[in-house]
Amino acid sequence: MKYKLASSYGFCFGVKRAIKIAENTPHSITYGPLIHNKMEIDRLKSSFGVGLTENFDELSSDNTVVIRTHGIQKNELDRLKESSFDVVDATCPYVTKPQEICQKMSAEGYDIVIFGDRDHPEVKGVMSYADNAERVFVVLGADELFTLKLREKIAVVSQTTRKFTEFMQIIQALISASKEVRVFNTICNATGENQEAADELSKEVDIMLIVGGKNSSNTKQLFEICKTNCKSSFLVESASDIDEGWFDGKNFCGISAGASTPDWVISEVIDRVSKI
Ligand code: SF4
Numbered sequence: 001m002k003y004k005l006a007s008s009y010g011f012c013f014g015v016k017r018a019i020k021i022a023e024n025t026p027h028s029i030t031y032g033p034l035i036h037n038k039m040e041i042d043r044l045k046s047s048f049g050v051g052l053t054e055n056f057d058e059l060s061s062d063n064t065v066v067i068r069t070h071g072i073q074k075n076e077l078d079r080l081k082e083s084s085f086d087v088v089d090a091t092c093p094y095v096t097k098p099q100e101i102c103q104k105m106s107a108e109g110y111d112i113v114i115f116g117d118r119d120h121p122e123v124k125g126v127m128s129y130a131d132n133a134e135r136v137f138v139v140l141g142a143d144e145l146f147t148l149k150l151r152e153k154i155a156v157v158s159q160t161t162r163k164f165t166e167f168m169q170i171i172q173a174l175i176s177a178s179k180e181v182r183v184f185n186t187i188c189n190a191t192g193e194n195q196e197a198a199d200e201l202s203k204e205v206d207i208m209l210i211v212g213g214k215n216s217s218n219t220k221q222l223f224e225i226c227k228t229n230c231k232s233s234f235l236v237e238s239a240s241d242i243d244e245g246w247f248d249g250k251n252f253c254g255i256s257a258g259a260s261t262p263d264w265v266i267s268e269v270i271d272r273v274s275k276i
Contacts, residue, residue: 001247001276004205006197006256010266011035012190014092015259018069021090022050028064029053031080032121034090035069037260056080064088070121071095073128074103095122098157098186099129105155105182106130113150114138115170116159123159141166142173152179160188191218191259195225198256202226205254207247208233211269212258219258226256239268247276 011019015035022034027049033041034052044050050066056079059065064086067077071091080087091099102112112130116123118138130136137148154174158167164187174181202208208230212219214237226233232250236242247253253273257266 001253001273002251003253003255003270003273004201005270006194006201006254008190008193008197009255010194010211010257010259010261010263012188012259014069014094014188014190016263017092018066018090019044021088022066023048025064025066025088026050028066028088029059030066030068030090031056031059031072031076032068032070034066035260037262039265040262043262043264059083059085061085067091068121069095071099071125072121073125074099075128091125092160092188094160094186094188095125098126098160098184101155101157101184101186102126102136103129103131106132106135108153110153110155110182111151112136113145113154113156113170113174114159115156115162115167116140120159126157126159139170142169145170145173145177150174150178153182154178154180155182155184157184157186160186161191162187164189194218194256194259195222198222198254199225199229201254201256202229202233205230205252206232207250207252208254208256209242209269209273210235210256210258211237211266212261213237216258216260219261222256222258226254230254236269238265239272242269242272244276 018034022044029051032054065080067089069092106112114123114126127136171183208226210223223235
């Protein structure tokens, strides 16, 4: 069977980079889960001896500590470094950016507005870089801004995975109510890129496979997008889900994968399709 991969699929740049760092640091320990994918964390453990802890007191002096993709809080990072652990930072550069902005703008006396979920580790990490924790405000929508007593100088950043249109609403509301607003677009469009690529590819092919967890919301979104362009779209968790009958009378198969699907699962699917 002839096949083509979407131009963007599967793990994003930051996750791939973090996995490579962990693989290159065998027998290290990650402080918090490296990425949000249990299968991959288990593989790193069994193949590279990479452990996991969320508790500082469980670390021992001979541990090399890998910082997870979403970053950690500044005081935790400082504590690790001061305790003379070898620290290898796998924080995604797109996450480091809002951390640095928060630190710099806060030091310059700006109130910091973060568009995002205050309970998400990434947002907790970004907040922790502010000089003055009382002048950092996390909002999930423009309506929340009206209850805040913001000063005249405001810097605004976004959690990396938020929607651009919603970020724009927050920016608009801030601009109409404040004298000075510094806007930093810190949204990473990795998920959007996967969706655009799947949309394009599913228009070209006569069968489409989307590889990913059946309970993964971004995988299901990809499947829905493909289904509108290509009736023969199938969501498979692994190569063993593939039914060769799907390919009767078909010539060209497109393949995409959700953002939490490891490369080795996708490779097995490619291998199976290429043999049909
Ligand atoms: S910021 Fe973007 S590239 Fe980095 S880990 Fe998150 S989704 Fe991936």
